[in-house]
Amino acid sequence: MIDRQPVPRPSPHRRRTRSRSAYALLTAGIAVLLAGCGGPAQPDTSPAAADTTAGLFDQVGHVHGVGVDPADGGIVIAGHHGLFGLTGEGTLAPRQDSPQTGGPDLMGFTVAGPAAYLASGHPAPQDTSTPNPLGLVRSTDGGATWEPVSLHGQVDFHALDVDGTAVVGLDATRGLLMTSSDSGRTWQERAPLAALDVALAPGDGTGILATTEDGVMASRDGGTTFTTVADSPLLAYLAWADDGTVYGIGPDGTVHASSDQGTTWQRRGGTASPPQAITAEPGGRLTVVTDDGVEQSTDGGATLQRLA
Template structure:
């Protein structure tokens, strides 16, 4: 029987999974204007190598952090960004839903920007796929499609896809050094695939994580259901506890082994420069 504390943690992760499905809409604001819907629930975080700027992928748009008090909506566009990842200087991948649901399909499929989010082009699956997690791994790209509930993989930048296992995925992690080794956080615990997402198995004795990243071969770093950073340097066999966020992470990204970004449900963005031992606030929303 699962320990009561683990049951409670699993319930928290279930809430996170429900929110990630697009059903939860906490709405911290990036500006105090009454007509601005704000950022909404935060689905992703990233750093643009072109200028080092932090980007927030939110329910109501993509935002560039300008200061602790200010996040600027990119191109003035209101658009729901579910899956989001930075793949190179000025180059982003995302998925989600258009701001105007009456304009066409509610699913964007995979979209790509090469100018830091100012413009986007459709890569594939417009009208059919809603990728809630996107994970590049060298020449491979992984995604979790909320519509089919399957992990999918691509070797041509997301133009065509191979179906993988059906999993209850919250987050995905993989390293370019091991492109066929894919980790997934789920409500039931951390799982791993060694065949490119075709099948998964439990990672024994792993903490119950809401998010995980793999910044290098054999290294995993994530946040547990209580917001504490957990790190493994041996592919998940053993884990070390680090510092803690003030609550469970709503989004989490390991820029590298030392630099981590995380958001909490109130929309505050935290950054660590020492692998999660401690965090500082880099953006705090203003209530609308």
């Protein structure tokens, strides 16, 4: 169910000069998010896709999300062809029940608890019975199977975040933020938002950050209104750790951190190649999927080491 309410436009803001290459990467990412995908997941054989999915990510396709499962500390990566777990040998293993046929195109993905995930996107190519787009789906068996929660055939969330029963999602079709207070069963329409990623403040319910081509935007009223954070860095992806520190990574791989809900940011280290997804745990432990592999930090992004 969707509760439709009149929503104001984000407040006007001053544009700032940005690195052309980083700005172009973020703008392209937002354009892809807003365009959405027109059908079930299909292998992408374009040169650009080959460049960003070589080696480790051949079976994954485009990477759309990463998380750490509190059940076992395992790293899970969501992509164009389903959900995959990082093995101790540094390879990726499919999580779905039928790995030989591929899984759904998981455009939005977040870890909701031990072996419990929320996602959105499109059915697998061989799945002709599931509505497209998926709406919100849930797995309670570590990604082996998925069950519908809401908005089947209606909404394609390209970014999701969860904190307890609170869920936020970016509706890629309409460029609209949506929120839920009951684990995604019912939804409220919030502000129009041209963003690449969103993050929900832990234990708060009203604080939301978003990455846009003009910098970080913040909402302090549950997504009804957004304002640009003054002097914020250009970020692509966000991750809010349960200890209150929020991390962001720029299109060029530079990591930033904030301890005041995104009001001010401190520059940390950087990855060896452009990022595709980031997740954060308390104590400064970050996991970043890049174009070339998986990197991890145990010091809040000051240094990163290659895992795979």
